Amino acid sequence: MVTVFGKRIRLFRPKSIWIRKVVQAFFFVLIALISVNHTLFESGQNIGLISYASVHALCPFGGVETLYAYLTSGTLLPKLRESAVILMMIGFLTAVLFGPAFCGWICPLGTIQEWVSGFGRKIFRRKFNHFVPEKLDNMLRYARYGVLAWVIYVTAKSATLLFADYDPYFALFHFWTGETAISALVVLGLTLGLSLLVERPWCKYACPYGALLGLSNFFRVFSIIRAESTCKADGACSIMCPMNIPVDRVKTVRDHQCISCLECTSEAICPVAKTVVFTTRGVK
Amino acid sequence: MTLNARNLAIALFVLMFGGIVLSMLMGWWAASPDAVASNFTSGEAAGKPNPASLKGMNTLKQVSDQFGVPTEDLIRAFNLPADTDPGKFKLSGLEALNASGVEIGPASVRVFVALYAGLPFDLDGEPAYLPQSASDILKERGNLTPEQLVYLEQYTLYVGGPASQAPADGTATPAVSAHLVRSSTTFTELLNWGLSSTLIQKIMGKPIRDPAAPLGHYCDEVGIDFQAVRDQLQVEVDKLNP
Numbered sequence: 001m002v003t004v005f006g007k008r009i010r011l012f013r014p015k016s017i018w019i020r021k022v023v024q025a026f027f028f029v030l031i032a033l034i035s036v037n038h039t040l041f042e043s044g045q046n047i048g049l050i051s052y053a054s055v056h057a058l059c060p061f062g063g064v065e066t067l068y069a070y071l072t073s074g075t076l077l078p079k080l081r082e083s084a085v086i087l088m089m090i091g092f093l094t095a096v097l098f099g100p101a102f103c104g105w106i107c108p109l110g111t112i113q114e115w116v117s118g119f120g121r122k123i124f125r126r127k128f129n130h131f132v133p134e135k136l137d138n139m140l141r142y143a144r145y146g147v148l149a150w151v152i153y154v155t156a157k158s159a160t161l162l163f164a165d166y167d168p169y170f171a172l173f174h175f176w177t178g179e180t181a182i183s184a185l186v187v188l189g190l191t192l193g194l195s196l197l198v199e200r201p202w203c204k205y206a207c208p209y210g211a212l213l214g215l216s217n218f219f220r221v222f223s224i225i226r227a228e229s230t231c232k233a234d235g236a237c238s239i240m241c242p243m244n245i246p247v248d249r250v251k252t253v254r255d256h257q258c259i260s261c262l263e264c265t266s267e268a269i270c271p272v273a274k275t276v277v278f279t280t281r282g283v284k
Numbered sequence: 285m286t287l288n289a290r291n292l293a294i295a296l297f298v299l300m301f302g303g304i305v306l307s308m309l310m311g312w313w314a315a316s317p318d319a320v321a322s323n324f325t326s327g328e329a330a331g332k333p334n335p336a337s338l339k340g341m342n343t344l345k346q347v348s349d350q351f352g353v354p355t356e357d358l359i360r361a362f363n364l365p366a367d368t369d370p371g372k373f374k375l376s377g378l379e380a381l382n383a384s385g386v387e388i389g390p391a392s393v394r395v396f397v398a399l400y401a402g403l404p405f406d407l408d409g410e411p412a413y414l415p416q417s418a419s420d421i422l423k424e425r426g427n428l429t430p431e432q433l434v435y436l437e438q439y440t441l442y443v444g445g446p447a448s449q450a451p452a453d454g455t456a457t458p459a460v461s462a463h464l465v466r467s468s469t470t471f472t473e474l475l476n477w478g479l480s481s482t483l484i485q486k487i488m489g490k491p492i493r494d495p496a497a498p499l500g501h502y503c504d505e506v507g508i509d510f511q512a513v514r515d516q517l518q519v520e521v522d523k524l525n526p
Contacts, residue, residue: 023293051315053315057316075322078339078390081316089303090300090304094296094299098296101296265289267289278286278287
């Protein structure tokens with residue numbers, strides 16, 4: 001709770017991982033500032049102390065996109081820089097250790113979806129994040145692997161960043177430049193609109209980088225583990241999971257969509273201490 | 285070992301920014317856009333600038349300084365006004381000047397510079413069109429390989445289309461001079477005759493994948509009746525080339 005103009009306002013719901021919100025906001029503001037500075041740089045001026053790198057140079061998925069070109073010709077795709085490859089490797093390292101924590105803690109597109117979802121949750125309450133029928137939802141969640149395969153194929157074939165024309169992340173931090181394709185703006189609009197109904201729709205159904213990082217859930221070092229002996233089976237962990245993972249039905253969360261947000265843990269929604277924890281396998 | 289949220293946050297910051305700092309110390313980190321193109325790192329051209337790394341933000345002067353292509357040639361090649369300031373005009377500005385519906389932009393400059401300076405360049409990648417003036421300059425220099433000449437034949441755009449602008453050195457195919465739509469006519473030729481890519485795609489009803497493909501071959505491939513589209517295309521060509 002903070003006091004603003006004499007009123008007590010709750011910034012985070014009780015039992016939420018507040019530090020995650022702070023980290024998310026930090027990276028969102030950082031990328032937004034750098035993007036604006038890049039625009040200023042292109043017009044011949046820029047703010048000192050802040051990087052003026054392009055959004056492409058700061059997107060770890062750019063590293064994935066350029067991998068084929070880099071391995072076959074030793075060059076990066078136009079508009080990309082070495083930083084994208086380094087960020088990709090850092091993203092992979094964090095994923096091996098902590099799963100797709102990049103998605104849950106750092107990705108600005110995930111952050112803005114969560115912010116919009118905050119309104120959706122207030123409007124639709126319990127219905128929020130449960131609009132899509134379970135069977136359809138389960139099928140749609142594999143669509144992002146199709147998107148990943150398509151992006152890698154068309155990028156390798158064309159040797160250009162074709163995905164930028166559909167990329168909501170690029171649109172989010174480029175919409176003011178006039179360089180953004182209408183299709184990317186439409187995808188961004190749809191993503192944000194759907195975020196009123198579904199938590200992280202882009203991450204769940206379409207994000208190619210999330211698809212890649214999501215595979216780390218099968219072998220990550222730190223996992224979310226539920227102690228069956230102390231679990232009250234109240235289902236709170238499953239209800240709170242933004243990715244609709246049935247945490248209360250598994251011992252170790254190995255779902256390919258887990259984003260390591262820790263909202264299901266005993267540190268957040270689980271009412272029993274040390275019952276849902278983020279830990280290395282086999283350690284109690 | 286168990287991690288709480290605070291420690292996870294710290295670990296992510298350390299990995300993210302530690303990784304960046306480490307890569308900076310190793311000299312690997314490069315995020316800000318370069319004002320100049322990067323160099324080839326291997327092969328015969330090692331150490332020379334790589335035309336493939338030219339960007340839309342590069343100015344004509346930067347291209348000239350780095351690749352040794354006189355700014356006058358760049359201005360003439362891309363039909364820019366004679367009073368164009370090479371220090372201010374960016375390659376991305378070419379896109380706005382092109383009214384034919386076919387993109388002539390930084391990709392075209394990359395090809396032009398590579399062929400002009402005799403530097404390695406993958407012509408099998410995404411094709412880029414060159415204006416006739418650019419092709420003429422390259423041919424005048426006389427240092428092109430047969431493959432590069434074939435490329436120019438396929439991807440030279442005679443802006444405006446009319447026959448008066450077709451090559452005068454006899455390199456044009458019979459279809460160009462006769463303006464007859466045949467199964468061997470390519471999409472590039474249709475564009476050179478003045479048809480817009482939008483109109484061609486509207487008549488074909490399908491996207492054009494390879495502008496150098498002959499119409500007959502394309503129609504067979506995508507299952508279109510060539511005779512039907514041929515007549516429509518011929519009507520449009522005749523309107524522009526009476």
